[in-house]
Amino acid sequence: MTASDLETPLIGGPQPATAGADRALDGVRVGVVTFPGSLDDRDAVRAVRLAGGSAVQLWHGDHDLQGVDAVIIPGGFSYGDYLRAGAISRFAPLMEQITAAASGGANALPVLGICNGFQVLTEAHLLPGSMIKNNSLHFICRDQRLRVENAGTFWTADYADGEEIVVPLKNQDGQFVADNRTLDELEGEGRVVFRYVDGNPNGSRRDIAGISNIAGNVVGLMPHPEHAVEAGFGPDSSARGDVGVRGGTDGLGIFTSVLKKLVG
Amino acid sequence: MPRIVVDVMPKPEILDPQGKAIAGALPRIGLTGFAGVRQGKRFELTVDGDVTEEILEQARHAATTLLSNPVIEDVTRVEVIEEDGQ
Numbered sequence: 559m560t561a562s563d564l565e566t567p568l569i570g571g572p573q574p575a576t577a578g579a580d581r582a583l584d585g586v587r588v589g590v591v592t593f594p595g596s597l598d599d600r601d602a603v604r605a606v607r608l609a610g611g612s613a614v615q616l617w618h619g620d621h622d623l624q625g626v627d628a629v630i631i632p633g634g635f636s637y638g639d640y641l642r643a644g645a646i647s648r649f650a651p652l653m654e655q656i657t658a659a660a661s662g663g664a665n666a667l668p669v670l671g672i673c674n675g676f677q678v679l680t681e682a683h684l685l686p687g688s689m690i691k692n693n694s695l696h697f698i699c700r701d702q703r704l705r706v707e708n709a710g711t712f713w714t715a716d717y718a719d720g721e722e723i724v725v726p727l728k729n730q731d732g733q734f735v736a737d738n739r740t741l742d743e744l745e746g747e748g749r750v751v752f753r754y755v756d757g758n759p760n761g762s763r764r765d766i767a768g769i770s771n772i773a774g775n776v777v778g779l780m781p782h783p784e785h786a787v788e789a790g791f792g793p794d795s796s797a798r799g800d801v802g803v804r805g806g807t808d809g810l811g812i813f814t815s816v817l818k819k820l821v822g
Numbered sequence: 823m824p825r826i827v828v829d830v831m832p833k834p835e836i837l838d839p840q841g842k843a844i845a846g847a848l849p850r851i852g853l854t855g856f857a858g859v860r861q862g863k864r865f866e867l868t869v870d871g872d873v874t875e876e877i878l879e880q881a882r883h884a885a886t887t888l889l890s891n892p893v894i895e896d897v898t899r900v901e902v903i904e905e906d907g908q
Contacts, residue, residue: 642891649888681891688893690832691839735836735894761837 583610589626597634609813631675644677676778687736693761702727723808783809829899831862
């Protein structure tokens, strides 16, 4: 039985992998963690399936990663952002498994944190720095142009260094901060993975939108690639030229990257 | 019941947007005597019984692991207060 057998298909809900999908990619199982208050878990599941992989829905309170090959910690407001965004989620039983597996040397588990997921990864100390309120104090929701600064990670290998993408940005606590020594380390080690282009939306230090750990298996970013994976449901623009209304799919490469890396 | 108070403040070098917003609102209600505002958090941990050194140590541990994020915040106080007083 597959996950799609378990629920009535909804418009915008998780869909089966696209027709003619690559059988090898289909064999890659990507877990998507749901916390109380997660919002974008279903979008992340859809993104994995549209990229050709198999999505596995995981519950934060479980102790079992179900043998998944990679994990996505999705956006939302886990635990209502109480205390600090990500502060309580970080201690969820499944996070202990994820933290251990993500730190596991050569065969470390690829982990992607999107928005609130990025905040969880910094609270879990899998990634350095932290997010504070946007310098404008406003919740920001807009299509955002980013530059892929490092196409060598598990989650960016399908892009080229310096390639630009447009994906939605939507958050209140999106200002990335870290001390200067940490920022210099991130820059020096090529761990700034995404940078804001055409203006810094939230005051993030050095225009940083996403970073990785040293091994490149753990990546976190504030904007939402999972909202730019299917024509008809994406942003109105793309870094690749005119795409028409809601035609932007620049985020899909994030998900094809990890699938191909794990197969290759 | 005795309580342990934990105060957490944003680090001095971190811009505190909420404090800044409050500082901007004070003159609007006619209060112009303040040069700045920083907003922190106060936690009260209630103890059932006496506060032993071990419980105080647990409170310090909670303060630096769960209650604050050392990247952006400092624990500025971990202190026992009596029933009614400060």
